[in-house]
Amino acid sequence: MTGRRATTRARWAGLVTAVSALVLAGCGGAPAPQQPAAEPGPVTIYSGRSEELVGPLLAQLETALGTDVEVRYGSTGEMSAQLLEEGPNSPADVFFGQDAGALGALSSAGLLAPLPADVVAPLPERYRAADATWVATSARARVVAYNPGLVPEADLPSGVDDLLAPRWKGRLGYAPSNASWLSFVTGLRLVRGEDGARQWLTAFAAQQPQRFDGNGPILDAVAAGTVDAGLVNHYYLYEKTAEVDPATYSVRNHYVPNDPLGLVNVAGAGVVAASDNQQTAQRAVAFLLSPQAQQYLVDQTGEYPVVDGIAPTRAYELVSLGSLAPPDVDLADLASLEQTEAMLQQVGLL
Template sequence: MLESHDRRTILAVAGALAVGPIAGCLGDDEGSDVLGDPEYVEGRPDPGGTSMDDLPDLEGELTIYSGRSQTRVGELLEYIEDRYDDLALEVRYDDTADLVSTIEAEAETPADVFYGSESQSMTHLEEEGYLATLPEEVLESVSEDSRDPDGHWVGFTRRFRAIGYDSERFDAEELPDSIDDYATDDRFHGDVMWAPDQGSFQAFVSVFRELGGEGATREWLRTMVDEQNVQTSPGGDSAMAQAVADGEVGIALTNHYVLRDHPDSTLDLAFTSDDAGAMFNVTGGAVLADSDRGEAAANFVAHLTAAEAQEYFATTTWEYPTVDGVDPLEQLPSTDEFEPPSFDLAGLVDLEPTLDLLREEGIL
């Protein structure tokens, strides 16, 4: 980014709420739709960070490969496109892993920006030489623990592993603060659910291996299966959350954002401390090395770290912003309450030993 332009004025948390499923705060002075879920934006402080007003204008055509669904981020990308008369976005939505495979299969990818649903996809593309280095000002717009130490990608949101539990059956104070105890506590026999085919669970097991070693991880997995009779989710994190909300199981090993779809149910969240059960991962973006619009692509990535985008993420995806000065929802625990372990976020790229372990134990 070389210069700053004042094209339009974004009003922070102002104006009447627009009609629509995801409309709320941060609208512009020309009356376009505003960003954020109206049910949750009212009364929030003005977001910190850099406004889109202070970024260079976007223009031309950009192709985005998005591993985040249109339901989750489509309105934000449309909002950015609508801000600039000379911008046209071509967005391909697909599973993150499938998009990685597509890039690897293409002789020269048409993608300018890769939007990944977790860090390991971006690190994999980096290691294979597909990513360009981002400008320093883009990297420094997010917290240090949410960006690639080698400068090839930045995180847009953080998601924490969590213990989803039935608040009618358990009190948070009575739940273990160690992930190990969920394999040994008799209270949870037959009452825990996990989703081993999900990337977030596999990343959790990878961190378990990094922190505790292969032997301890294998023993934990085996105990969960053989002694705790752990249940397998029929449909990922969403199905696990629903199973807890419906009283089918008392505990789900999941991600914190599942609370988004069950804010008024008996589903609540607890957290372990300083172990793999308390790890976090990031969604994020990178610029493809083959792009002939690298500067514009990096500017687009910067727009997703801007205050308006971070406020959108906070109030619609219920994930944690990566930019200082943008608060998570008050319905979520403060990050001050978390004690995540120290681990190499970029190290999550090597999933094969984890997948081998899960297959050997008959979990996958």
């Protein structure tokens, strides 16, 4: 007997028992004794967030649920592809991803189940799916990380087009294979359309930006003066200044509102529609939005909380998430990464 059929029969048996009890009560018989609550079953999580980053948090989740939590780690792309391949036969109960685009793709494929209203209610509409199939668990902003000794405030960009000025030629860093860069370019496509994005990327390539393997090496190059500025996520600066004195580390974050340079993307989670353990899976997602989990994510990752009332306890300050004014992009639409990669190859930036 399959797990799903067993669950259906168990629910039917429970319904019959409840109806029988009501009939007996109506006839003057003694009510049937209440059965003890079932123990929560184990939960399997497909995590696109690294074990180093969220392993301790998911250990806390295991304690909170009072049941075993099995985690399968991989990149968000790998884990979402596995879930798409497995479809209704997947053993996963929860998907925990690094990128809203992956969550949107899984939702569009019908692989995520709607979450209860009380789980999604604390979040702004921007940070949850319109059909409640996923919620953000933390947020991160794109910034221009710059060396204040090399870049006067008057030269800081107010939008993507300012990066095409002559003063930036050969002086910018970017990470072509990094997921955050790909999401930024996808956001650019959504804001400006295919032709507008291709035009900007072609002009950006002519600026001869310097390539790096990741956002961390970009910050080191900015600090060393190898480049004047780089396109990164905001929290990389907090990772660096946890290791070195912020006063002597020559990098600052520049936020750019109302522009693709200021895209705010999210990590998030959803319950897998094929799960036989829906209630416990829902509790797992709800835990990721709890004050305990949100505090962990803010303190350990430097990302933004997505619920109110959480502030970092480490020695850094987050610009208010509500003040960032990111571009008007439906985060679920960031799923179109294949088109982004094709365009970047066409213009020579990948």
